[in-house]
Amino acid sequence: MNMPLSLLTALRFMTARRSSKMVSFISASSTIGITVGLVAIILVLSAMNGFENALKEKLLGVIPDAEIVTLQRPMTNWQGxxxxxxxxxxxxxxxxxxxxxxxxxxxxxxxxxxxxGIDSASQAQVSSYQSYLAPSVTETLQNGELILGAGLATALNVAVGDSVNVLIASNQGSLKAPKSYPFRVISIFKFGGQIDSISGFIGLTQAQAIKANGDSVDGLELKVTDIFSANRVAYKAASQLPVYVYVTDWMRTHGHVYQDIQMVRGVVYIVMALIIAVACFNIVSTLVMTVQDKRSEIAILLTMGSSAASIIATFIWQGALSGLLGVVSGVTLGSLLALYLNDIISAFEALTGRHLLSADIYFIDHIPTVLKVEDVLLVATVAWLMAILSTLYPAWRASKIEPAQELGGH
Incomplete structure (x- = not known):
């Protein structure tokens, strides 16, 4: 099938040697600008997807999706x-x-x-905390057994098998000396971040004995199917209980992490539009200068019978092809960098001896990336459409050239 004349003319204009080096430079910079913009956007969006995925799979694997606590503690008849x-x-x-x-x-x-204080069998249904234990503990915690966070273990210089004393106040507001309970560390909980520095687990039975509340508990921890409906599901569940309860969910305790991710994602989309817009302004400049450079050729085409619509199509094709080149190169390079970002960062950390994320502060010690096809298609489509839209004014200017005025002096 023969290509349209406007497309052939656009290809001719793009490959022909330009009389001005400035036109060539601006043309190249517009393509490079789109490429660099798309690479940056794809990398940042992939990182945001990675952090969101880590939040869902890791952080929400150890913190409660929701908790129900009775207003008048302790909670009796909790088994029912x-x-x-x-x-x-x-x-x-x-x-x-x-x-x-x-x-x-x-x-x-x-x-x-x-x-x-936890029941190991029930806790395994709502939390993946056992995945972060070394050595693994699957049996019910016995009296005197303690699982200690890695941060606390390091601060106390404690290893598995060592003994510690736990001091617990006799009564809130009481001046009596705290009670001391001996424990043996049977496992270390290493998750990352501040959780490791404040957490410890003991058996539910011993926790009940320490609190001297019989067979009662403080509350119930829930694992829900959809984490984003945790609040709604927890309130629905609480409304069916015959006692007054207090309901909290992960959005109240750690929702700021998710909200920060979404805020950065929104900023990225705004920056994406601005970066691509700047690159597309270069396309406008390139085409305007090309029109000035090719006025006589355009006049000849109009004299030979080309319509104004054909001239407009020619410059739309030229801008679209230039934008497409930038989009394809940007998507290709950005996707490759996103897929191998961890390897690149690891090499950088090994070279400099510095870690970008510290496991002692954050719940992950690397920058996770998840490349989503829908994100790539979105940014590529928006960039190409903006590139096409930027051609309309120069194309319209080219169609208004008067052949008699351009060729009359030749």
Whole structure:
């Protein structure tokens, strides 16, 4: 099939040697600008997708999706509540817990800790905390057994098998000396970030004995099917209980992480539009200068019978092809860099001896990337459409050239 005359003419204009080096430079810079812009946008969006994915799969794997706590503690008949909530649509698991603050003593070192009494079998249904234990612990925690966060273990210089003392206040507001309980560390919990520096797990039975509340618990932890509906599902579940309860979910405790990711994503889209717009202004400049450079050729085409629409199509083709070249190169390079970003960053860290993300501060020690086809298609489509739109004014200017005025003086 023969190519349209306007396309052939556009290719001729693009490949022909220009009389002005400035036109060639601006033409190349417009293509390079689109390429660099798309590379940057694809890399940042892939990183945002990676952080969001890490938030869903890792952070939300160890923190509760939602919690239900009775207003009048402790929660009695929690076994019945657990069974009742397990049958509600949208809830995948329910686990009891007891939580209290304490101090851990090892020699002369003293550290604060948030102790959580758990039932190992139920906890495995709502949390993936066992994936971060070394060595692995799948059996029920016995009296005197403690799982300690890696940050606390390092601060206390404690290893698996060592013994520590846990100090717990006798009564809130009481002047009595705190009670001391001996524990043996049977595993280290290494997740990353501040969680490791404040967390400890003991058996639910011993936590009940320490609180002296019989068989009661502080509340129930929920695992939901859709994390973004955790609040709605938790409130629906709480409304079916015969007692007044307090409901909280991950959006209240760690929602700022997700909101920050979404805010950065929105900023990226704005920056994307600005970067591509700047590159497309170069296309406008290129075509305007090309029109000036090719006025006599355009006049000859009009004299030979080319219509104004054909001239407009010629310059639209030229801008579209220039934009397409930038889009294809930008998408290709950006996708390759996104796929191998971790390897590139690892090489950079090894070369400089510096880590971009510290596992002691963040819950991950690398920059995760997830390349999504829909993101690539979106930015590529927007960039190409903006490139095409930027051709309309120069193309219209070219169609208004008067052959008699251009060729009359030749």
């Amino acid at each position: 509540f657990q069974q009742q909530l397990s049958g509600i649509e949208g809830i995948e698991g329910v686990a009891p817990f007891i939580q209290f603050s304490a101090m851990i003593v090892r020699g002369e070192t003293l550290r604060a800790v948030q102790l959580r």
